[in-house]
Amino acid sequence: MDGRVSLNQVAMHFGDFTAIQPTTLEIESGEFFSFLGPSGCGKTTLLNIISGFLSPSEGDVAIGDSDMTRVPVNRRPTAMIFQNLALFPLMSVYENIEFGLEVRGIDRRRRRQKADELLALVALEGSGHKPVGDLSGGQKQRIAIARALAVEPRVLLLDEPLSALDLKLRQHMRTELKAIQRKTGITFIYITHDQGEALTMSDRVAVMSAGRIEQVADPATLYRQPASDFVASFVGENNRFSGRVMKIDGDTVTLDASLTVPVAGRAIAGTDALTVGAPATLYVRPEQWRVGAADDTRLPLAGVIENEHFEGAWLTLDVALAQGPRVRVHVAQSTAQESPDLSLSAGMSCRLDYTPARAIVLPAEVGEEVGEEGAHVATTV
Amino acid sequence: MWRQLCDRFGMPLGMAVVALMGIWLILMVLLPQWQMIDYSLHPSLLPAEQGGEKDVWTLANYATFFQNEIHLSIFFKTIWSSVLVTALTLAVSYPLAYYLAKVARPGQAALCLLLLIIPFWINEILRTFAWYIIFAFRGPLNELLFALGLIDRPIRFLNGDIGVLVGMVYAYILFMVFPLYNAIESLDRNQIRAARDLGAGWIRTHRRIVIPHAKPGIATGCIMTFMLAAGSYAVPALLGAPGSRWFTQIIYNWFFEGGDWNQGAAYAFLLLALCIVFVTLVMRLFKVGLGDIAR
Ligand SMILES: Nc1ncnc2c1ncn2[C@@H]1O[C@H](COP(=O)(O)OP(=O)(O)O)[C@@H](O)[C@H]1O
Ligand SMILES: [Mg+2]
Numbered sequence: 018m019d020g021r022v023s024l025n026q027v028a029m030h031f032g033d034f035t036a037i038q039p040t041t042l043e044i045e046s047g048e049f050f051s052f053l054g055p056s057g058c059g060k061t062t063l064l065n066i067i068s069g070f071l072s073p074s075e076g077d078v079a080i081g082d083s084d085m086t087r088v089p090v091n092r093r094p095t096a097m098i099f100q101n102l103a104l105f106p107l108m109s110v111y112e113n114i115e116f117g118l119e120v121r122g123i124d125r126r127r128r129r130q131k132a133d134e135l136l137a138l139v140a141l142e143g144s145g146h147k148p149v150g151d152l153s154g155g156q157k158q159r160i161a162i163a164r165a166l167a168v169e170p171r172v173l174l175l176d177e178p179l180s181a182l183d184l185k186l187r188q189h190m191r192t193e194l195k196a197i198q199r200k201t202g203i204t205f206i207y208i209t210h211d212q213g214e215a216l217t218m219s220d221r222v223a224v225m226s227a228g229r230i231e232q233v234a235d236p237a238t239l240y241r242q243p244a245s246d247f248v249a250s251f252v253g254e255n256n257r258f259s260g261r262v263m264k265i266d267g268d269t270v271t272l273d274a275s276l277t278v279p280v281a282g283r284a285i286a287g288t289d290a291l292t293v294g295a296p297a298t299l300y301v302r303p304e305q306w307r308v309g310a311a312d313d314t315r316l317p318l319a320g321v322i323e324n325e326h327f328e329g330a331w332l333t334l335d336v337a338l339a340q341g342p343r344v345r346v347h348v349a350q351s352t353a354q355e356s357p358d359l360s361l362s363a364g365m366s367c368r369l370d371y372t373p374a375r376a377i378v379l380p381a382e383v384g385e386e387v388g389e390e391g392a393h394v395a396t397t398v
Numbered sequence: 399m400w401r402q403l404c405d406r407f408g409m410p411l412g413m414a415v416v417a418l419m420g421i422w423l424i425l426m427v428l429l430p431q432w433q434m435i436d437y438s439l440h441p442s443l444l445p446a447e448q449g450g451e452k453d454v455w456t457l458a459n460y461a462t463f464f465q466n467e468i469h470l471s472i473f474f475k476t477i478w479s480s481v482l483v484t485a486l487t488l489a490v491s492y493p494l495a496y497y498l499a500k501v502a503r504p505g506q507a508a509l510c511l512l513l514l515i516i517p518f519w520i521n522e523i524l525r526t527f528a529w530y531i532i533f534a535f536r537g538p539l540n541e542l543l544f545a546l547g548l549i550d551r552p553i554r555f556l557n558g559d560i561g562v563l564v565g566m567v568y569a570y571i572l573f574m575v576f577p578l579y580n581a582i583e584s585l586d587r588n589q590i591r592a593a594r595d596l597g598a599g600w601i602r603t604h605r606r607i608v609i610p611h612a613k614p615g616i617a618t619g620c621i622m623t624f625m626l627a628a629g630s631y632a633v634p635a636l637l638g639a640p641g642s643r644w645f646t647q648i649i650y651n652w653f654f655e656g657g658d659w660n661q662g663a664a665y666a667f668l669l670l671a672l673c674i675v676f677v678t679l680v681m682r683l684f685k686v687g688l689g690d691i692a693r
Contacts, residue, residue, distance in 0.1 A: 117596035120597040
C-alpha cells in the first residue's frame, strides 16, 4: 500500500486570485504530515486538490505511482475528515461507517464485521445502532474517523478536525489520532492553524502563508531553525531585531541593531546569504533570555519591566529596553525560585542577555526596510 | 401558540388576532363547506318543494356516482393522470431545484428563479392558451418538428393526453420547484462531498443523501401538485381532447349545465375525500408525517 503523495508544480487560480502558488512537494508513505498556516492561506484548497474536489489549474498530483490529476474524487484512494465532520444525520452509526463499503458492493455480513472492528479501533464498541445525533462531540469525531478508515484509504485527509472540540478533548484526541495513525500506517495529511496540533502530532510540517509553502521540516527544526521571517514569527514567539550586518565570523553574524551593543546570532540560511552592510534580522525567543538584577553589569542590556504574567511553568515579562524596543521574556519558574533576591514585578529595572549561539539571523526579505525603532516582538499564540 | 401571540402582541391584541382568525375560518372555510355538505345530503328539489316532505336526508347523490360507470372511470382516470402529472413535474423539477440550490452560483440561481416566476405573473388561462396555440394542428411546434424533419405530417397533440400533461406540468412546476429548492438548499454541501469522497457515484449520492434529506420537500411539492392537478379545470378544458374529460368538468356540468347543485356538491366532496385518502396513503407509504411537511 503506497501512500506517497507527490505534488508537481501544483497551482490554483480562482479568477485573478492565486490561491496556491506553484508548489512541488513529496509526502512519504505512512507519514503524519501537517499543513500549518493562518486562516485563508490556502490549506483547504490544497487538500481539496489532493482529494479531487478541485482540479488544479496547473501541475499534477500523484498518489503512489499513479497520476491522480484526472481521477474523479470518488475513484481516488483518499478519504477526508471534514471540518464539520459531515456525518450522515439520517443514518445510524453502522450505516455511516458502512456507507463506503456498501458503495464498493461488499456484502452485509462483511460490512458489519468491518464496522465492528473499526468501532473497536476508535473505542466505541456497541454503539453501532445509535443514531449519530445521539453522540457527543468526541464520539462523532471518532465515528468520522472510522467512516473514513472503512474504505481503507491510502491517504487520510483531515481538515481542522479538532477545531469544534473543547480544549481538553482536543488534547486527548491529538494523542488518539497519532495512535491511530501509528496503528494503521496510513499517510495522514492534517490541516490546522493551531501550531500546537501541528507540532505535537506531525512527523513533518509544511508552514504555509498566502498560498506558498514557506518551509517543510520536522517540528524541532521548524522551531529551532525557521527558514523565513514568516516561520520565525508564526511558529512560537520571537523577538525580532532588524539591523545591518556588521561582521561575519564563522557562522556567527554580528548586527548593528540600534541597540547600545551589537547583537549576534547564527546564520540560518548559511552565511553566503548574508553580506556585510546588508539588512538582516535577529530572532531571540522569549525563553532564551537570561534575566539579572539591575546592578548586574555582566548583562549588557538594561530595561524596565512593564508587565508580568504568571503562567504556571514560567513567568512572562514585557521588558522595555533602555533604547525603546520592548521584548518578551519567559523566565522559567525554577529560575525564579532559585534567585529569590531577583524581584521581577512591573516597574522594576533589570538587565538582560541571551546566548548568541541559540539566537538566529536571517537576511531581511526583499522589500523589508530596517525598522527605525530596531526591534519589535512578534507575538503569535 | 396562544402564549406566543400574547407575548408578542399583548393580551388584547392577541385576543383580537385569534378572534379574527376564528371569524375568517368560520366565515370563509367552515360555513361554505358546511353549506355544500348540506346540499350534498339532500335531493335536488324545486324551490317550492324545499322544506316540504320530500326534503329529507339522503345519500342518494353519493350513490349516483358509484352506479355511474362512466363517472367512475373518469374519476380514476383523473386520479391516475394527476399521479402522472405529479411524477412528471417531480422529474422535471428535481434536477432544476438541485441545480439552483447546489450547483448554480447565487447570481445565476436568482436569475433562473426570476425567469421561472415571471411567466406566472400572467393569468393561468392565458398561459394555457399559449400552449393551445403552440400545440395547434398547424401550430409552431408541428412546424418546428416538420422543419427538423422529425415528422412528415402534423401531430394532433390536443387530441390525446399529451397536451393536458404538458400544460399541467407547466402550470404547477413552481409548486414543486420551490419546496424542493428549499429542502435541497438546506443540505450541508459537505454531506454531498462526503458521500462522493467515500466513493459514491452521482446516482447513489442522490438516492442515499440528497433525496432522503429532501423528502419533506418532495412530499410537500407532490401533494400540492397532485391536489392542484386533480382539482384543475382550465387546463383539461382547454388542452384536453373533447372525449377525455377531467372529473372537475363533470362537477362543473352538474352545477352549471345540469343545474343539480346537490349532485355537484356530492361529487365535489367525493373528489376531496378521495384525494385526501390517496394523499394520506402515499404519505404512509413514504413515511412522511404532517410535521415534516410543515417544517
Ligand atoms: N471557490 C473559490 N473561489 C474563489 N476563491 C476561493 C475559493 N475557494 C477558496 N478561495 C480563496 O482562496 C483562499 C484560500 O482559501 P482556503 O484554502 O479555504 O484557506 P484555508 O483553508 O487555509 O483557511 C481564500 O482567500 C479564499 O477566499
Ligand atoms: Mg480551511
